[in-house]
Amino acid sequence: MFLPNVLAASSLVSVQPGLIFWTLVTFIIVFFVLKAKAWGPILQLVEEREKQISAAIESAKRERAEAEKLLADQKTAISEARRQAAEETRRNQQEMEKFREELMAKSRKEAEELKLSARREIDEQKTKAIAEVRAMAVDLAMEVAGKLMSERMDDSKHRALAEQFVKGLPLSGSGNAGVRRSA
């Protein structure tokens, strides 16, 4: 009774060539069917996806670098513009200041000149007026004296006397007072 069981057990480890054959055939068929219908398309799709993803990552990286470069450019451009604007303002202010000072100096000079010419004019007029007043005073004195002495006085003699008198008068306003006193 032991032997049949051993034989039965040995049938478990016996290898049937027919079944090996069927296994090979089945495996090969399954392999080709699945390769053509499933693994091929799936693997192709996966590869394509991987390629797309890596390309997308690559381009994103590149674009980011580009954007960063652009940003840096912008930043330098902005700071440059700001610096230029500050420079411009500073220069403008300087110019303004200079212009103002120039203007001030000019106007001050003009005022000075105006003042000077006015004073000159006044002096001129004053001298003229004084001369006139002197002449008038002489005439007046002569007339008064002539009237007082009624023709006893020689005209030229008296005139010289009056002129001498007037010359003795002071030039300024006190002279006028003297004229008035003498008159």
Next chain:
Amino acid sequence: MRKAMVLFACLFVATAWASESGGHGEGNEPSVPDYILHHVADTNDFELEVPLSHPIHLGAIPPIRIGSCAPVMTDHGLQAPTGWPGLMAGCLDLSITKHTVMMWLAALLLIGTILIWSNRDKTKMVPRGTGANLIEMLVLFIRDEMAIKNIGKEDGPRYVPYLLTAFFFILFMNLLGLVPWMATATGNLAVTAGLALCTFFVTQAAGIRSAGLGGYLKHLTGGVHWTLWIIMVPVEILGLISKPFALTMRLFANMLAGHIVLFFLIGLIFILGHPAVAAVSVPFAFAIYLLELFVAFVQAYVFTLLSALFIGMAVATGHHHDDHGHADDHGHGHSELGPSHDHGKAHA
């Protein structure tokens, strides 16, 4: 290795018990070991097992034989020669057996499942739905973790379809064996030998492709002086054969032992002859069943991983076969084999 020990222990107990119980003369009622051995064995008889009753005989597929199959005298009478002796006599036995049918069923289920689940909008880059995502995840896992890591970035993708087919085919056969009324095709040495032969052929083709026929043959000589070839060449050939042999035995022993343990736990009820035993053996059997589900995945994974490793080693011979790379290959191979053995032990 532990799996194999369990298997042989079970076989031993089975034969011992059968011889003992057979001595009592229980008539035509089959003993538990007989039942188990009958269940896991490959036949061309198809039976539907019915609980609490005798199995219903579904009929048998007549044997298919090619060649000169003159009947010869055997212990059981005049029979056509089968198996290897038959092949030697020029008769190829192509009978459609239980395991053949199971294998075809698994193949059909596999093709159907993969085709239905991988059928998606191909214009879209991203998969939608559980099935498509699951398949893509497994495809990517096998491509990145097995093919590219073990074979290399250059040659790896070429062998991905093979590895994928091997993984899913073995997985489906393993899982089909766990369905009631089905049988485990991978629990048959011929099936696992056939699968390992595929890996063997692919490995040799990879070696020839990468090193050229000259380089491949040169590798077989081990790079030693020609006077030593008579020793080296058989050793190298033995090395080539031992790899698929390991694949064959590992898958076979794991699948068969799991089923035998499962049946034995249930069979304990009948061996001990008391219904109370069921309180212990049924939960145990349930736990073993769950373990077997896990083992179905692990064994498919291990077979595929080792195939990838062997292919990777063959490809590597082409890349540095002319320097001292020979010793490197073997060292590399052994170090890489370490963790996968651990996988085998982990569940055993």
